[in-house]
Amino acid sequence: MLSKMLFILLHCVSLHYLLNVVSTSKLVESNILEAQNYGFQHSSGICHLYNGSVCIEYLKNAYVFISPNLTMNDLEEKLKAAYGVIKESKDMNSNCRVYALPSLCFSSLPICRTPERTNLLFFANVATKTQHVNFSTNRARKKRFSKTSSKNAKIFLKRKSVVSYDNNVFGTDISSQYPPTRESENLKRICREECELLENELCQKEYAIAKRHPVIGKKLPLEECQSLPHHKDCSSLGITIDVDNTEDCYWEDGSSYRGITEVSSTGKTCLRWSWLMKEISDFPELIGQNYCRNPGGVESSPWCFVDDTSFERIIEPCNIPKCAEKMWLNAILITAAALFFIVAIFSVVFIKRKKAYGMRNIRNINTPNADKNIYGNSQLNSIPEAGRISLTNILEGVPLSSKNIEKNPLLKIPHLTLQDVEFFEELGEGAFGKVYKGQLTQSSGTKMFVAIKALKENASVKTQQDFKREIELISDLKHQNIVCILGVVLNKEPYCMIFEYMSNGDLHEFLISNSPSENKSLTQLELLKISMQISEGMEYLSAHHYVHRDLAARNCLVSDGLIVKISDFGLSRDIYSSDYYRVQSKSLLPVRWMPSESILYGKFTTESDIWSFGVVLWEIYSYGIQPYYGHSNQEVINLIRSRQLLPCPEICPSAVYSLMVECWHEQSVKRPTFSDISSRLRTWFDGHIKMNSLNT
Structure with a gap:
């Protein structure tokens, strides 16, 4: 009779775990309690x-193995105490x-891969030991234990139909040793490789x-770890392990x-x-x-320890090239290939023209002399070629035709004299020379404040060419949010570009002076x-x-009425020197704003400007x-x-930060266009x- 009751108990519990592991955890707890009260606390x-809190981040919704003589509450209290020691430790x-x-x-509570099987082993062990109980002295407790377990089994048999007992639960794929322990059970334990890395390398002392x-x-x-x-x-x-398989050169001292x-x-x-290296x-x-x-960064380049017959620490540098040297080598190879390609093209063109010229000579044997040419005398022989007018040509007053004036951007801009401009104060120094605040007297007699970008005296031919090139580039820019050029002074040194003056300075300084640290703030409408x-x-x-x-914010200027215009006076390389970085002796680069x-x-493309705009939004x-x-x-x-992208600023709406992240897309083609960005910002504005109108 007793063996029959124990078989029913074992059968019910197996059904319970095979059919409904999660929802019936209370039954397991009650049966464990009964088993422990019945004298099997050392069984398995x-x-x-x-259901604790200390390890919830790692063990949420997981079944964990509780070793004999321990309970979940015991382990939870010990974990709390241990973690408290760790948090306060200075070692x-x-x-x-x-x-x-x-x-x-993971050490204290290894995850069970097959919780059903483990718990079946537990109750099987309970049933086996029950047969050896002294019936004359423990009849009352045995009856209560059997009655309670049978009652719980009946509850679950009502929920599900009775199924035949599955012997595969004790299959050969997992250990079936009695009792189930940490070593015998099918548990998901800490990865051995990571455990050894912690114990032997990263946290050796700890x-x-x-x-x-x-504790x-x-x-x-x-x-x-070894077990x-x-x-x-x-x-x-x-x-x-921090490794980059594609990295084949190093920057600076190689610490990265x-x-x-x-x-x-x-x-x-x-x-x-x-x-x-023990530590x-x-x-x-x-x-x-x-x-x-x-x-x-203790050495000047990457190095390592090598073996030596004297059994001493031998340090040797590694044969890894500097990225800058590699880049220069690649640049030289690319330049050589490009030159070869250009020479080849010119050779082909020259040969074709030579052949064509020979054919024209044959065809034109009977054409009239030059003084009788039906096209008349061409003016092209008497003036410089269009598009090749240098700054020196303009300064010397070389005569130009009206056609060349239309084609040359330098001649579209109003030409002023130094008598028209009055210099007030120096604002900074840029790539071409100093930048001043000044005053321009217009032809009508009215005066206006201007920013004067002057070319330094005795500038080299290349610097003059760059100065001229900048004038050409910005001469056609006419927009309400671009600082436009008002005129140039090219008749006498110092040669100058004259721009409209923005009264509130650059955007970076404007933002700082209106920040909470100055007991001020801008509204969301103003930021937009x-x-x-x-x-x-x-x-x-x-x-x-x-x-x-x-x-960047430093290259945007602010005027009255919160009018913002884009500029680049080159001031940044002087005033904002910390924002620029000289990469391997090359020109200064604003790396914090670059993809x-x-x-x-x-x-550098429009897409790289879009990345920079995302950083400008972050600055704002x-x-x-x-x-x-x-x-x-x-x-x-x-x-x-x-x-590692910039975090969301405290006052930034989530939609605006999402736009920043889109601007910082790793693939440049997936970044939004400026047209799309403007449309979104206009909609939000x-x-x-x-x-605001509804609220008022």
Whole structure:
């Protein structure tokens, strides 16, 4: 009779877990309690749905293995105490601290792969031991235990139809040892490779302290890495080895190099860092590898330890080229190929023209002499060729035809004299020379404030050509959100470009002076108005195939009435020197406003201007904070390359930040156009105006 009741109990519990594991966890708890009260507290472990709080991030909705003589509440209290010690510990490295809690959770509460089977083993063990109970002395307790279990079994048999007992639950694919333990059970435990990395490399000191600590190692079952099985389905702690297989050169001192070169300059194989550097917790880039690195930037290039017959630490540099040298080599090869291609084209054209000229000579044997040419005397022989007028030609007053005046942008701009301009104060110094605030006397006699961009005296021919080129580029730009040129002074040094003067200075300073730190603030409507004007100015520039290359708040000017216009006086390279970075002795680059294709390949397009506009939006809503503030320029380059985007400013609406993120799309073709950006900002701006009108 007793054996029959025990079989029914075992059958009911097996049905319960096979049919409804989650919803019937209370039955498991009650049966465990009954079993423990009945004298089987030392029998085996059990799988339990995690319902604690300490490890909820890692074990939510998971069934975990509770070892014999322990309960979920016991483990939860021990985990709380252990984690409290870790949080207050000053001996733990920050790179190690992030793995402390998941390591504790997965060690103390390994996840059950097959909770149904584990719990069946538990109750099977209970049933087996029950047969040896003394019936004369324990009849009352046995009857109560059997009655309670049978009652619970009947409840679940009513829910589901009775099914035959499945012997495959105890199949050969998992251990069927009695009782189920951490070693015998089919558990998902910490990945052995990650455990060894923590214990032997990243957290070597911390692991040693934790294992002998009275609140951690003495109370919780910490995993022994060597006893962990090699299993693909394991609980990962999230440790990643920082490696970039495509990186084949290094910048600056190579401290950011993450390539896979593992041979020194003499051809010796690099040794694993953890073998010779006992404390590498400050340098997570060395974990689990022997690749060339420069931890802490102590050397001038990547290096590694190599083996030596004297058994001493031998440090050798690695044979890795500098990226700048590689880029120059590539540039030389590309230039040589381009020159070869151009020479080949010119040769083909020259040969064809020579052949054609010979044919014309044959055909024109009987044509009239030059003085009788039916086309008359051409004026083209008496004036310079259109499009090749130099700044010197203009200054010397070379006579030009009306056709050339139409074609040459320099002649469309009003030409002024130094007597028309009065210099007031120096605003800064740019690429061509100094920039001044001044006053222009117009032909009508009225006076107006202007910004004067002067070419430094005795400038080289190349600088003069660049100055002339800039005048040509901006001569046709006419837009309400572009600082337009009013005239030029080219008759006498210093040669000048005259621009309209914006009374409130550059946008960066304007934002800072109107920020909460100055006990001021701008409304969302005003921030949108600023953003919309810049986008409309850039829409105009992009429509005219003009690439700005240096769009930033410092290069936008503000006038009365919150009128914002795009400019580039070149002041930034002087006043805002910290915003620029000289990459490998090249020209200064505003890397904080540049996408990776511009930083790595020098590629400037409308799409790179769109990326810069996203950063300008971030500046606007951050009240002029420097992008990636707190990071060096080299760190910024690494952040941009690894897609570490700027965070959302506190006062920025989610829709505007979403637009920023779109502007920072890794693929340039997927960034929105300036037309689309302007349309969206205009819609939001009009919506705010309507809301304000309704509120008033």
